Amino acid sequence: MAVSFVTLFIFFWFYFCIIVYMGVRFVCFCLILQIMYSYCYITYSFVSLRILIVMYVPFWVFCFIVLFCILFVYQCVLYYCHQVSTQLQLQNISYQVKSYAGNS
Secondary structure, eight states: OOOOHHHHHHHHHHHHHHHHHHHHHHHHHHHHHHHHHHHHHHHHHHHHHHHHHHHHHHHHHHHHHHHHHHHHHHHHHHHHHHHHHHHHHHHHHHHHHHHHHHHO
């Protein structure tokens, strides 16, 4: 049984087209997977960013408020100590002036 060249050509052409079709489908499938992965990664990154914003922004605002309160209390204590020390120095100077005035 002799097989003609046309029959062999059609047979191999058919299998070549199937292989090319499967290759194209595989490439498209890989591209779709890549797009899905990119979409999931972008979505995950966005969700992670939102979680970071939701968690860390209030934390840093709280830290800033606490730091401000601590520094404000520290400033008030320093101001009070300065007033007391100034008052004591003035009283000490007045005592020294009175003691010198009393000696002469």
